[in-house]
Amino acid sequence: MIKLLIFIVFTCAAIFLGPKMADSQGFVHVATSGTIVETSLTTAIILYISSIILAIFIYSLCKKILSMPKGTIRAFRSRSNKKKLSLQDEAIICFEQGEYQNALALLKHTSSLENMSERSLLIAAQSAFYIGLYDYTRQALDEAQSRSKQAKLAANVVRAKLNYNIGNVGVALEYLDQCGGAVKNKTIYKLYLDCYLKQNNYEKISEILKDLVKHEIINKETANTYYLRYLEDKLSKAKSSDDIEYLYKKLPKVYRKNTKILGTFVYKFISFGSVNRACEFSLELLKENVDPTFLESIANWEIAIPDVLVALKKYASKNIITTQVNLPLLKAMANLEYKSGLLQDALADYKQALSIESDAQVYLRMGVILSTLQRYPEATECYSRANSLLSENEVLLLTPDKKV
Structure with a gap:
């Protein structure tokens, strides 16, 4: 100076x-x-x-x-980088708020695709996709994939998400599979679940149920529902009792105490003529606990298994029947008695069931028994009451809800 x-x-x-x-x-x-x-x-x-x-x-x-000190040069560079970062942060906020056009404009203003950070490339790709710039989306993702292994994985996840959004579920799964299990987080498993649900592929869903519950994507109740759907599909396609045995061997321990699931296995064993295996399952279930769901299943069996009937009668004789179990138990015993030819016993149990709750199916069963006993007037009355209850239910279903 x-x-x-x-x-x-x-x-x-x-x-x-x-x-x-x-x-x-x-x-x-x-x-x-x-x-x-x-x-x-x-x-x-x-x-x-x-x-x-x-x-x-x-x-x-x-x-x-x-000969300016390096610290001073770094200070100037840091100031320039901070300015860029502030624009990138603003672009991220715009993206999260759904302002995709503004987000993309801010990212383009900071630098070209070649100089963008990996995170900025992924956001730019998604922003471009949502405003219809598909070529720019591909360019941004291709650039991201060329950076590093982690960036390539992230780009595959973004491609999967975008393909799912436009209905290309198969392509989305291909990109997810390309990750090879290297990425395991809530986003990935949620995307897998959505894709499998679109395909109704409950077998694949059953394979990741533990991870879905672990990452709190679904609760245990929903997991059970999905597994039941998978089992229903497999059991419906089973062609022999050997197929049922194979499914049971693959059944996780946590589901081996589920009476609804085991009741379905028993029913399928009966349908394939494996009465002894069905009897073993049934007695094992009744030994641990008399579940209303399983009793409802027994009430619809097409054959009688004497050992099961004996077990039910022993349980009923202990006078520990609760209100919740009473009705299903009476229906189950009555059905097995009817299938065994014990018509009078079956009729008595059905009458006792009706004293608890009016049921059209029970009236129909009583009508069949009374017809077999040639008590036609009583049978006619039972059919009439069954018809009345069924008609009433249909009217209730057809009547629209009234707004108050």
């Missing part, structure tokens, strides 16, 4: 003092191509000295810039 001030002083002195001292000092003539510059000796000397000072000043300034 001092050198600059000296240079200005000398220049001013040359301009103002030079002409006044010209008569005593003489003149200096500088000839150029076609031009002659005339100045006083004092002005020429001062300008010469000033030029030297200016040259020294410029040299010193350049030297200081070149």
